[in-house]
Amino acid sequence: MLVFWKQRLVFLAVPKTGTSAYEATLGPHAAMTIYDPPELKHAPVYRYNRFFRPMMEKMGAEDMELLAVIREPISWLGSWYRYRQRGFLEGKPTSTRGISFDAFCDAYATGDRPPYANVGSQAKFIEPRPNGVSVSHLYKYENQIGLLGFLEDRLQMKIDLPRENVSPRRDLELSAQTEAKLRRKCAEDFEVWERAL
Template identity: 80%
Template sequence: MLVFWKQRLVMLMVPKTGTSAYEAALGPHAAMVVNDPPELKHAPVYRYNRFFRPMFERVGGADLELLAVVREPISWLGSWYRYRQRDFLDGRKTSTKGVTFDDFCQAYARGDRPPFANVGSQAKFIEPRPNGVSITHLYKYENQSGLLDFLEDRLSMKIDLPRENVSPRRATKLAPETEEKLRRKCAEDFEVWDRAL
C-alpha cells in the first residue's frame, strides 16, 4: 500500500497486477509505504476500511481517495499459476508444479478451492464497504499508459517504471469449457475488469 498524503491518494496493491513495480518507482515519494506483512501490503478495501481509514480520519484524512488496478481475470490467474511454479514453493501445498493451467483454473472455479488454487478474488479485494468506502479510481492492468498518465498528473512527477517480480513464462492455454466455466463461476471478476478504465 502506498499513501500519498498531500495528494490525498492511497494506492491499494492488488496482487499480481504489477504493483511491485509501482512500489519500487513511487515508494520514495510516498508519505507511507506498507510493504510487510503481505496481509497489510496487499490490504483489500475491507482491511483498509477497518485498520487504516480510522487512523487516517483521526488525523484529517477523511477525504483520501482509493486507487486500485485489476487485471483481465484469466491473465491474472495465469500470473498466479506461473508464480506458484517457482522453486521456493516446491513441496508446499500452494505449489502448482505438476498441475496444468487448465487444472489450476478448474480448481479455482470450484467452491472449495485446494491450497494451490486459493488465490482470492479481485472483485472481493475491491468490494465496497457498507459505510461507503470504495475504490475511487479503478484501472486495468492492461492500460498502463492511462494509469501512468493519471499518477504522473496526480503526483506531479515523471514515473520511470521498472520491471519487478515478474513471473516465469509458462504455457497458460485453457480448454473452451474451462474458460466458459470461469466466466460463469467468476462473473464478478470479469465485470470488475470490464468496468475499469
C-alpha cells in the same frame, strides 16, 4: 500499499497487478509505504476501511481516495499460476508444479478451492463497504498508459517504471470448457474488469 498524504491518494496493492514496480518507483515519494506483512501490503478495501481509514481520519484525512489496478481475470490467474511454479514453493500445498494451467483454473472455479488454487478474488479485494468506502479510481492492468498518466498528473512527477517480480513464462492453455466455467463461476471478476478504465 502506498499512501500519498498531501495528494489524498491511497494506492492499494492488488496482488499480481504490477504493484511491486510502482512501489519500487513511487515508494520514496509516498508518505507511507506498507511492504510487510503481506496481509497489510495487500490490504483489500475491507481491511483498509477497518484499520487504515480510522487512523487517517483521526489525523485529518477524511477525504482520501482509493486507487486500484485489476487485471483481466484469466491473465491474473496465469500470473498466480506461474508464480506458484517457482522453486521455493516446491513440495508445498500451494505449489502448482505438476499441475496444468487448465487444471489450476478448473480448481479455482470450484466452491472449495485446494490450497494451490486459493488465490482470492479481485472483485472481493475492491468490494465497496457498507459505509461508502470504495475505490475511486479503478484502472485495468492492461491500461498502463492511462494509469501512468493519472499518477503523473496527480503526483506531479514523471514516472519511469522498472520491471519487478516477473513470473517465469509457462504454457497457459485453457480449454473452452474451463474458460466457460470460469466466466460463469467468477462472473463478478470479469464484470469488475470490464468496468475499469
